[in-house]
Structure formats: structure tokens, C-alpha cells
Amino acid sequence: MRIKKIFNNNVILSESEHNQEIVVMGRGLAFQKKAGDEVEEEKIEKTFVIHSESTANKLSELLKDIPFLHLEVSNDIIELAQEKLSCQLNETVYLSLTDHIHFALTRFKEGLIIKNPLLWEVKKFYKDEHAVALLALDLIEERTGIRLPEDESASIALHLFNARQDSSGMEETMEMTNIVNSVVNIVNYHYGISFDEESINYNRFITHLRYFAYRMLRGELEHDEEENSLYEQVKNQYPAADECTKKVQKYLQKEYNVKMTKDELSYFIIHIHRVSNREKNK
Template sequence: MRIKKIFNNNVILLADEHQNEMIVMGKGIGFNKHNAESVDFSKVDKRFVLDKGNTDKLVGLVSEIPAEHLELSHEIIEYAKQNLSEKLSDNIYITLTDHISFALFRLEEGLQIKNVLLWEIKKFYKEEFRIALGALELIERKLGIRLPEDEAGSIALHFVNAQHTGQDMRHTVIVTRIVNDLANIVKYHYGIKIDEESLNYSRFMTHLKYFAYRMLQNELIPEEQDSLYDQIREKYPEAYVCTQKLVNYLERNYDKKLTNEEMFYLVIHIQRLTSREI
């Protein structure tokens, strides 16, 4: 395999003659190297071999985040694989890496989002939560940064979702329809063309999918007394107006009324998606 892209001195993308790709990490593996050159595999510490779609998304993510975030996520996932009985989907390399990197960024910016499902996660996903607490300890050892316990709850949910093997087909069909309709409402509201192959779009669609499952199962995030909803509504007024269109659609077609907490996360995700596209 030869070098296809160099992210930095320690992370590169390789490809063979059939364009099968692999992301590899190793100290100095990309130093003084150029595209199309071969590499010294004795320097390779970690390898990421995923299916084509996930490799493309991981390449996009690695281009945006520090290499140490990818390395942290890899170590956490390997630890989880050794301790969980169910197989984890390769998609977790993207979703968990993205979450950890964004969580570290939020902490740096002084924005901490409370995990309103933390109690339920601790109760129903004890093993996943235990491993997630270990992930926080690993992050602290590597970076000297202690993420709050709420983040352990979020990391645990990534493990749960990665073990997800399927839903009732009726739910799957309805969820697919809801997600598609909600995404179209956002596109038409902003009047922009969104790259549906982008990592940002993938993040947004993942949120919509799990939101739709929660809504159909009547497991919406409950109201919080100290909600940040009013603050976020004022900070991102256009995303809030767009969210209200989604709310109206769901009330009209599915007779579902959203909590402020669910609307809070919709505003956040819509703002994140559209601000980068615009």
C-alpha cells in the first residue's frame, strides 16, 4: 500500500492498487513523506480498516480533529470490544471519535450540556457505563482533562447504539419517512444545498434517527427545570424558527408534542449543520 494522503507526521491514509484504503497511526510515520510513497509498517501502531463509506467519513473527521482524539477513541473502542459481549458496529469509530472531540471542544469553550438521561443510562446500561467511566479516566491520563460524568453517559449510549442490531420493520419504515421529511424541511427552510455525503450531514441524520425512535416509543427526553432551551433559542433564532417547523410537522402528522429538551437538541444540531454549510 502507498500513501494517498498525509494528515500529519503521525497519521496517514494508505491505498492499494484496488483503492482499498486504510488509515494508520505511528510516531513519525508521515515525516518527510509524500503521496504515492510506501511506508515503514514497523512504525505502525494502529490501523483503521473500515468499509468504504465509513472510511470516507473517518477521513473527513480526521481532517478536522487533533490526531490524539482519534487515538483516544481507538483505545476506548478496543477496551469496549474486549469487555462487551455484543459486537460493535464499525460506525462507532466515527460517531464516538466525533463525540469525544466535540465534548473536549465544548469543555474548552465552557459549554457543558447536561445529560438528562444519565440516571436511566446508569440503571439500564451498567456495563456500558462502567466502560465509559474507564474512558473518562483514560482521557484524563492522556490529556490531563477530566470530562464530567454526564459525558460517560453519552459515551455509554454510543456503545449501546453500536450494539443495535435492528428494529421492528414497521418502525424502521416510519422512522425513515420521518427522518427524510425533517431533513427536507431544514433544506427548504434555509434554501441551501447540503452535501449529503458530508460528515456534518451524517451527524445530523444520526441524531434525527434516534430522535424518531425515541418519539415513536414515547421516550422523549423529559423537561428539565434548569433547561438551556431559552438561552439557545435566543442565541440561534434562525435554527429555532426552523425547529418550530419540525415541531408543527410532527404535531400535525404524528400527534406528537416535543419537550423543550428535545427542541434544544434539534436547535443545536440544525445550527451545527447549517452554519458550516452556509
């Protein structure tokens, strides 16, 4: 195995016997080495395949500015996630998660603690990813000595969810996108407004909507129809959002034969009220 490109003293780009680019990690692996030199295989600690030249280039840029330890920790979290979630994660997660962990640790050391407004929703709707993210916080503390706040678990969980893929990933993603766009259009037309796509309320709504579509397409929606005091409260408190939610429900029933639970209706009403109220107040 020969060195194709050196990222830093600990990380190189090489090539497998099947001519696939692979990132190879190990302490001192590239020390006093140059492209074309043989890799000292006894120093190899971890490897992973890179399918995209763009990803390799971005990783190269990222590794100029971050400690090797942060890449190691990120890689360990990704391996843990793939095991616990029984899925393959998109290779771009090596970039996004490593960058996030580095940024989170840097902010923490500087005394900048940022609250994640999506924590509650992530815990509710991304349960599997959040469970792994809590283990990730343990791993980060074990490796760095820093205990990041629970809010960071929500960010890590979202990175993991966004990186999930399987054999039907592209088709499923396209269908999810169609559902999200259709529901957003229903809300737009109902209120006669266009949304600020940079607003936190809009992103909360899209996050919820994407995960709802994901669970719906996989038949993972709950079918619990017990009394729900929250639903009764919000539909009376936000009648316009309730009326809009009924249009969404009608669309999903017609196109996908899906009946929304009162829990889901409640969350849709709350999100639609938030996102529409912000725009109207502008």
C-alpha cells in the first residue's frame, strides 16, 4: 500500500487493491513521508473507504485545522452508530460530524454554551439516533475529558439521521422530498404566505416533517388513539392551524392511505401555528 496524499502526520489517502481510495489513520503514519512512499502497515489504526473525490478534498481541508483526536473520536462514534442503528452512514458524515465535534469542543473550552432549540423534538422523534448520541457524549468525555452538555446530543443525533442510508435510500429520499414539498405547499397556500427558510421555526417544522415522512414511508407511525388532552387544547387554541392540518391529513389519507394519530395532529398544529404566526407578525 502506497501513500497517495498526505493530510497530516496521522492521516493519509491511499488506494485499496480494488483501486478504491481509502483514508488511513494512525499516529505518526505520515511523519517524514511523501506521496509514493510505502505505508508502514504496523502503524495503521483505522481505515475507511472514500467513494467521492469531493469528499476526500473536503476532508483534506478540514484536517488542516483540527486535531487528529477529533477525527478519531468522530470515526469511533460513526462506527458505534452503524452498529447500533444497523445501517450504513453516508461518508459525508465523516466531514459533518468531525467538524461539529471539533466546533463543539472548541466552543466549550471558550465558555460558549449554545442551547439547541430542537432538543425536545429530537428526543421525541429521533429516539434511536438520540440514544446513540448520548453514548457519543460518553465517548467524547472518555477520550477528551470534556463532558459536553445534553444539547449537543440533539446536534449529533441530527447528523446521524441525515447520514442514514440503505439500499432504497435514493427512492425513499425522493419520496420524502415530495411529501415535504407537498405539505409545505399546502401550508403556503392555506395562509397565502411564503416562509423564511432561514427561521428556526421553519427549520423545526421541516425537521419534524422530514422525520414524519421517513417513519410514514417505513410504516413506523404509531397507531395509538387514546384520549389526548394536548390535541384538544391546541386545536381549540389554534383554529387556523388546525384547519390547515386537516388539509394535510386529507392529502396524506388520499395519496398514501395514512391516518395521522392525535399525537401527530397535535405536533403538526403546533408547528404550523409557529411557522405561520412568525410570518404573519412580520
